[in-house]
Amino acid sequence: MTEKIRAGILGATGAVGQRFVQALADHPWFELTSLAASERSAGKTYSQASNWKLDVPLPENVADIEVVPVDPAKVDADIVFSALPSDHAKTVEPVFAKNGFAVASNASAYRMGEDVPLVIPEVNEDHLEMIEIQQDNRGWDGYIITNPNCSTIVMTVTLKPLMKFGLSSVNVATMQAISGAGYNGVPSMAILDNIIPYIGSEEDKMETEPCKLLGEFNGSEIDFADISLSASCHRVPVMDGHTEAIWATMDENPAPEDVKRAFFDFDPKIDDLPSKPDKSIVVREEPDRPQPRLDRNMGNGMSVSVGRIREGIRYIAMGHNTIRGAAGASVLNAELLCKKGKI
Numbered sequence: 001m002t003e004k005i006r007a008g009i010l011g012a013t014g015a016v017g018q019r020f021v022q023a024l025a026d027h028p029w030f031e032l033t034s035l036a037a038s039e040r041s042a043g044k045t046y047s048q049a050s051n052w053k054l055d056v057p058l059p060e061n062v063a064d065i066e067v068v069p070v071d072p073a074k075v076d077a078d079i080v081f082s083a084l085p086s087d088h089a090k091t092v093e094p095v096f097a098k099n100g101f102a103v104a105s106n107a108s109a110y111r112m113g114e115d116v117p118l119v120i121p122e123v124n125e126d127h128l129e130m131i132e133i134q135q136d137n138r139g140w141d142g143y144i145i146t147n148p149n150c151s152t153i154v155m156t157v158t159l160k161p162l163m164k165f166g167l168s169s170v171n172v173a174t175m176q177a178i179s180g181a182g183y184n185g186v187p188s189m190a191i192l193d194n195i196i197p198y199i200g201s202e203e204d205k206m207e208t209e210p211c212k213l214l215g216e217f218n219g220s221e222i223d224f225a226d227i228s229l230s231a232s233c234h235r236v237p238v239m240d241g242h243t244e245a246i247w248a249t250m251d252e253n254p255a256p257e258d259v260k261r262a263f264f265d266f267d268p269k270i271d272d273l274p275s276k277p278d279k280s281i282v283v284r285e286e287p288d289r290p291q292p293r294l295d296r297n298m299g300n301g302m303s304v305s306v307g308r309i310r311e312g313i314r315y316i317a318m319g320h321n322t323i324r325g326a327a328g329a330s331v332l333n334a335e336l337l338c339k340k341g342k343i
């Protein structure tokens with residue numbers, strides 16, 4: 001790629017927005033040209049507005065960029081990555097798409113839209129072919145593509161290699177990090193020494209999004225996968241990294257060794273995307289892995305680690321929720337758009 005693609009971030013100052021900055025500040029294909037946030041932040045430099053919270057330094061080439069309002073007239077970019085609250089994304093993202101921007105959204109507002117691609121590159125890259133249908137339906141020059149919910153991503157990357165065994169039902173119990181709720185999302189007095197057995201709408205997303213992701217694009221729409229899913233979601237006192245206990249039922253009733261081999265051999269043909277980790281699924285053999293503190297940064301935070309694969313089939317999956325489950329997922333989607341010549 002000779003010339004870099006101009007990229008903006010909507011909601012650049014938030015928890016996920018900062019992960020986008022981290023991913024895009026020195027990206028081989030994208031150049032960060034616009035950082036947008038609320039009126040509270042507009043007009044300030046990014047370093048003033050963001051109150052940088054990541055454990056890596058704020059990139060020097062970003063610190064002095066002036067934050068602009070979330071307005072297509074103020075954003076100079078070809079693609080915008082959206083890390084806006086979902087209610088705001090619902091009104092703003094179509095305005096950007098209408099104005100010719102490619103929108104790679106991390107918000108939930110349009111994930112289940114009939115003509116909106118919900119994509120994990122390792123799982124359903126062909127669903128991006130719906131973009132032209134969306135543009136025809138809506139009369140937009142641009143378009144919206146979305147990545148799934150963070151817990152859905154971690155689980156569905158591991159379900160994809162199980163499809164060949166006739167996956168029919170999945171039960172999952174999550175242990176989700178507090179960063180998933182944003183920096184101010186869960187008070188420390190609520191989560192320290194505690195577990196909160198409720199995350200609003202999370203179970204519904206985990207029970208619906210995988211059927212779209214694992215479905216087939218038939219040339220005009222998605223035929224959803226016929227898998228029965230049941231989820232129970234819980235917030236635990238972990239900073240980053242969602243851990244999931246998964247029970248998967250398959251028609252062929254594979255042995256744990258077969259499942260381990262399927263995870264190990266999983267090799268989606270997208271190695272030329274810069275954010276693709278060497279191994280999308282890392283298989284841990286130790287009896288007490290994966291663990292969020294030890295495994296969340298595998299593959300620069302883009303690998304999903306699995307372990308404890310037992311009869312049943314039962315196993316544990318774990319992935320970095322704001323990288324693999326959010327900003328990194330959107331950036332990987334955008335890289336796929338580039339590869340397919342859609343930006």
Ligand SMILES: NC(=O)C1=CN([C@@H]2O[C@H](COP(=O)(O)OP(=O)(O)OC[C@H]3O[C@@H](n4cnc5c(N)ncnc54)[C@H](OP(=O)(O)O)[C@@H]3O)[C@@H](O)[C@H]2O)C=CC1
Binds near residue numbers: 011017082149326
């Ligand atoms: N894939 C996934 O599962 C995940 C998705 N998410 C989603 O990502 C999005 C962002 O989450 P998170 O980073 O935690 O949220 P934060 O609250 O940390 O950040 C929100 C961002 O949006 C901006 N913003 C808020 N309100 C407005 C407004 N009215 N107009 C313009 N900008 C506004 C904020 O700007 P300012 O700083 O100026 O207020 C800030 O930049 C949400 O939709 C969330 O659900 C989050 C985690 C994982």
Ligand SMILES: N[C@@H](CC(=O)OP(=O)(O)O)C(=O)O
Binds near residue numbers: 086108176199205
């Ligand atoms: N609900 C997730 C994060 C999130 O915002 O998900 P979604 O984008 O699906 O609303 C969590 O708390 O960990």
